[in-house]
Amino acid sequence: MQITLVDCPGHASLIRTIIGGSQIIDIMMLVIDVNKGIQTQTAECLVIGEITKDKMIVVLNKVDMLPEKDRAEKITKMQTRIRKTLASTKFADAPMVAVAAKPGGELVAAGEAMDGSQGGTEAIGMVELVSTIKAMIEMPDRHPDGPLHFAVDHCFPIKGQGTVLTGTVLSGSLSIGQEIELPELKQTRKVKSMQMFKQPVKLAVQGDRVGVCVTQLDAKALERGIACTPGHMHFVHVALLSARQIRFFKSACKTGSKFHFTVGHTTVMGTVTFFGPPKGEAPPMDAEAKAKAAVALARTPLPDSFDAAANYEFQDELDPESAEQWAVLQLEAPVTCHLPCMGIGSHLDSEKENTCRLAFHGLMVRSLKPEELRALKIYKHKLKEGQVERVHDETTLICKNLFQPGTDMNLFLGMKVQLEDSVGKLVLGGGRIDSTFGKSKFKCVFADHELGLAGLQEACKGARLKLRFKRFVFDETKKMVQD
Numbered sequence: 112m113q114i115t116l117v118d119c120p121g122h123a124s125l126i127r128t129i130i131g132g133s134q135i136i137d138i139m140m141l142v143i144d145v146n147k148g149i150q151t152q153t154a155e156c157l158v159i160g161e162i163t164k165d166k167m168i169v170v171l172n173k174v175d176m177l178p179e180k181d182r183a184e185k186i187t188k189m190q191t192r193i194r195k196t197l198a199s200t201k202f203a204d205a206p207m208v209a210v211a212a213k214p215g216g217e218l219v220a221a222g223e224a225m226d227g228s229q230g231g232t233e234a235i236g237m238v239e240l241v242s243t244i245k246a247m248i249e250m251p252d253r254h255p256d257g258p259l260h261f262a263v264d265h266c267f268p269i270k271g272q273g274t275v276l277t278g279t280v281l282s283g284s285l286s287i288g289q290e291i292e293l294p295e296l297k298q299t300r301k302v303k304s305m306q307m308f309k310q311p312v313k314l315a316v317q318g319d320r321v322g323v324c325v326t327q328l329d330a331k332a333l334e335r336g337i338a339c340t341p342g343h344m345h346f347v348h349v350a351l352l353s354a355r356q357i358r359f360f361k362s363a364c365k366t367g368s369k370f371h372f373t374v375g376h377t378t379v380m381g382t383v384t385f386f387g388p389p390k391g392e393a394p395p396m397d398a399e400a401k402a403k404a405a406v407a408l409a410r411t412p413l414p415d416s417f418d419a420a421a422n423y424e425f426q427d428e429l430d431p432e433s434a435e436q437w438a439v440l441q442l443e444a445p446v447t448c449h450l451p452c453m454g455i456g457s458h459l460d461s462e463k464e465n466t467c468r469l470a471f472h473g474l475m476v477r478s479l480k481p482e483e484l485r486a487l488k489i490y491k492h493k494l495k496e497g498q499v500e501r502v503h504d505e506t507t508l509i510c511k512n513l514f515q516p517g518t519d520m521n522l523f524l525g526m527k528v529q530l531e532d533s534v535g536k537l538v539l540g541g542g543r544i545d546s547t548f549g550k551s552k553f554k555c556v557f558a559d560h561e562l563g564l565a566g567l568q569e570a571c572k573g574a575r576l577k578l579r580f581k582r583f584v585f586d587e588t589k590k591m592v593q594d
Contacts, residue, residue: 113308114248115320119156126468129156130455131335131376133163135262135279137318138247145171145189145209149196151465158357161200161409162472163453166247169193169207174235175214199402201410206243210236255316258340259283259291260449261323262375266333273303273326276338282449283340285315285323292341294447296332299341300325335376337447345478346445351487352454352473353413354385354438356429358405359467362458364429370456370470372440380443383456384584385426386489387436401432408434413474415451419483425491425584429471438473439484439585451476490581490592497576499530500552505564508555509548510576520547523578527593528555530574538574539567 119132133139139160143153160167171193177185186209197203212234263278285291285302292299304324305312315321323338337344356364364370364385372381396404414435429436440454456471479487497513514520523544530538542557555576562570581592 112248112250113319114244126155126457126459127373127376127378130159130373130378131262131264133159134375134453135264135281136164137166137251138244139164139167140170140244141167141205142170142172143189143193145174145186146176148189148192151467154359155467155469157196157200157202158359158467158469159455161202162357162455165201167202167205168240168243168247169197169202169205170240171207171209173211174209175211199406199409206247208236208240208243210234210240212237251318253317254282255284257283258343258449259285259289259338260343261285261291261338263333263336263338264376265335266330268330269324273324274328274330275322275324276333277322278320278338280315280317280319280321282317284317285319285321287313290341291323291325291338292343293328293333293336293338294344294346295336298328300328337375339449344447344449346447347450347475347478348442348445349479349481349484350440350442350454350475351417351477351479352438352440352475353415353417354383354429354436354456354471354473355408355413355434356431356471357467357469358409358431360470361466362470364456364470366425366427371459372442372446372454372456374446374448374452374454374475377446378459379446381440381456383441384439384489385429385436386423386438386584387426387430387433389422389424390433404432408432413472415474415476417476419487422488422490425489438471439479439487439489440473440475448475450478485585485587487583487585489584491584493580493582493591495578497578499571499574499576502564502568502571503554505567506556506558506560507545508542508557508567508571508576509552510555511552513553513576513578514551516551520544520553522591526578526580526591528576528578530570531577532574539570542576544578 117132117136119129141157141160143149171186171189174182174186190207193207197205214235260282261278262281263276265277266274268274285305287302287305289302290299291302302323303326305315306322307315307319366383366385369380369382371378411434423437452475454473454475455469457469459468461468495513497510500509500511503509524546526544528542528544529540532538539557539560541559542555545554545556547553582589
């Protein structure tokens with residue numbers, strides 16, 4: 112078995128690279144400076160790992176920097192702190208290994224130990240780390256058949272040979288002479304030669320890290336991206352995705368906001384519209400129950416099937432406690448991907464220190480054409496309030512101020528209305544807008560009541576006329592619907 116280590120950078124400005132790298136690995140090693148503990152960037156890496164991976168090893172690094180006499184005690188304290196942080200994640204039982212790859216660091220490399228003497232450079236904990244990695248590895252279930260998806264993370268020229276694309280085969284296989292497509296460049300090339308760890312090979316399959324040489328390709332045109340079976344990838348401009356807020360993101364994920372959205376190695380700006388199934392009243396929960404529910408939610412897979420025939424409720428923002436929520440993502444530039452695929456929404460331009468910039472994650476389940484977007488049954492609740500001017504007869508009220516000046520009131524004829532008191536309690540239901548009355552007033556008929564004329568007049572005192580309806584968000588006709 113060939114084991115490859117993929118190093119993700121630790122600097123905050125390189126978060127895009129970390130998100131891309133997280134999608135090509137099987138097991139995550141979270142390296143933490145034992146002297147500092149979990150930092151903001153460490154927490155972001157942990158969030159990305161929880162979204163994309165199921166296995167993790169925590170590596171406590173630089174233990175040689177701790178005084179030897181109380182090293183064990185300090186390591187134990189740090190392990191306890193980290194274990195408390197991990198308790199609310201899927202990695203609650205992740206193994207922890209304390210290491211120092213080169214005790215003394217550069218001083219020892221120069222022949223001088225930290226105390227001024229000639230020190231040894233024997234590594235600490237590395238044998239245990241290798242054993243832990245071996246124990247967690249399972250033989251991967253690889254499938255060489257099917258379309259090729261090759262994630263390219265480096266591209267460089269070799270004089271006299273051609274251009275080399277290095278990356279990971281995420282699905283399918285690669286062979287010499289095979290034609291591959293570079294969809295972002297709208298170009299196809301044939302594989303001239305391949306190497307894996309400096310050894311020539313003729314075939315690479317799912318899971319392999321490989322360098323692929325092609326000819327007549329400008330290496331400057333592609334840094335990171337995708338190579339695939341011709342026609343396999345889609346350009347997605349508008350996506351439908353199941354979405355979930357990252358619980359460490361402290362702000363609200365609001366509809367209409369712009370986010371950086373990362374798919375693989377590509378990050379573009381996009382605007383989101385959140386929605387979900389109609390909600391009922393949720394039972395109250397205490398703090399402990401909420402904490403347990405949050406952990407359970409984090410471990411629940413995102414929905415991967417969408418019922419386009421169902422009605423959905425528009426949301427002003429993501430609900431951090433809801434398991435099924437969806438989003439329409441309208442991208443400023445198309446992304447190349449094979450659906451379904453994972454993506455992460457973030458505010459990478461945030462200037463706030465010590466805050467998680469990763470806002471939500473989602474599973475892109477389909478690309479939406481304009482007509483499919485308009486057909487989505489995502490509705491907003493609308494409410495208009497008016498006044499009763501006078502009682503016309505035993506069933507008819509003359510009303511006003513329900514509509515803005517200039518509104519075509521004929522569009523609302525036949526719609527249901529009701530009377531409510533100042534606190535929203537129902538006074539009289541079953542009314543309908545019957546006809547217009549002059550330029551700004553209208554008649555409402557309440558036929559099914561037994562109050563009589565005097566009772567109707569009494570009911571109208573101080574009452575407000577309420578008109579409730581739904582309007583579909585992406586319906587350009589602005590059709591109104593009532594239950």
